[in-house]
Amino acid sequence: MSAVVPAELPTYTRWPIALVRGQGSTVWDEDGKSYLDLYGGHAVCATGHCHPRVVEAIAAQARELMFYSNVVRLPIRTRAAEAILAHAREPLSSVFFANSGTEAVENALRLARRSTGRTDVVTFEGGFHGRTADAMSGAGLAKYRELAKPNVPGHRIVPFNDLEALTAALDDTVAAVLLEPIQSMAGVIAGEPDYLRAVQSACYRSGARLVYDEVQTGFGRTGSFFYAGKQGVVPDLVALAKGIGSGFPMGAVLVSAEIAKGVHAEEYGTTFGGGPLACAAAEATVRVIEEENLLDRVRDGSTRLRNGLRQVGAVREVRGEGYLLGVALDRPAKPMREALLARGILVGGCDLPDTLRLLPPLVLTEEEIDRFLSVFAEVAR
DSSP: OOOOOOOOOSOOOOOOOOOOEBBTTTTTTTTTTTTEESSHHHOOOOTOOOHHHHHHHHHHHHHOOOOOTTTSHHHHHHHHHHHHHHOTTTTTEEEEEEHHHHHHHHHHHHHHHHHHHOOOOEETTTTOOSHHHHHHOOOSSSHHHHTEEETTTEEEEEEETTTHHHHHHHOOTEEEEEEEEEEEETTSEEEHHHHHHHHHHHHHHHHHHHEEOOOTTTTTSSSSOOOOHHHHHHOSSEEEEGGGGGTTTOOOEEEEEETTTTTTTTTSSOTTTTTTHHHHHHHHHHHHHTTTTTTHHHHHHHHHHHHTTTSTTTTTEEEEEETEEEEEEESSSOOOHEEEEEEEOBBBBBSSTTEEEEOOTOOOOOHHHHHHHHHHHHHHH
């Protein structure tokens, strides 16, 4: 008797729940049980689940025009671009809309290669940039490079926060240095401020483009709209996705004025990137972050989370910024994650077996933080 083939290709190890509804920082399963979501669909639900303003923006746009491609100008696309760029620092001046984070990374690398005439890319141990060929070939986590074989040539991977190693890897064939300012999958490991400044200086001297992968750090997650600009470092290119549309699929690349001036029609393209519904979701997401003061809420909430977690004996360290936090434990993280799930709390894991990740919606309340901390302390005993 032949094995039953599932309707969906089994690409993920799934949690033992089936979700049917969400609101704010809470989701419900098909049995009606509620869960406090500190995972956010993997850092995606920036404004919370089904924020009414985002839902209405998508619905209103769907009633008017669900889709037309980039061969025409769309007012909603222009508004979304302007809303996003209002939070970008110079010299970032233009946006290229895509469909996902990995597509944003691939296009950022292509922009870097074409603008420099060079081929190679330097990335970092611990980094993760998506699941397409070029992005996986530059992954600093070896298991992803293995899955992507044969790898795209020209990727050089060096230790993170090691300036000497980076400098040794830079030569006149390197088009881009691609990094996550906070490496999420690696256990929430932040680039040291002096290091990030030195990386920018090294790129400037060598003629390489500096590319920030802000697929996770962007759109308010670290308490500022973008990580680009912190420590005085503004890269040449920024890849965005995850929270950009509060759950509606979208990616984008922020591009410096110098690089943008060299781009000509027909050199880059995408059928669905910058579609009307995605742009409506992105514009609404920006407005919610602005008008509901979510950056202040993230900073205050992060302090409350950190202080509470540090009171729990099982916690060795809390890493990261804002609502991108890695909680290093004195024990394996998976049993803790499963115990929290049983108690109605969703959190994430990572590549480190002793570390949990917290990636909650930016609308997480003080009461929800305190509820999480109480349950966390109980299961950590």
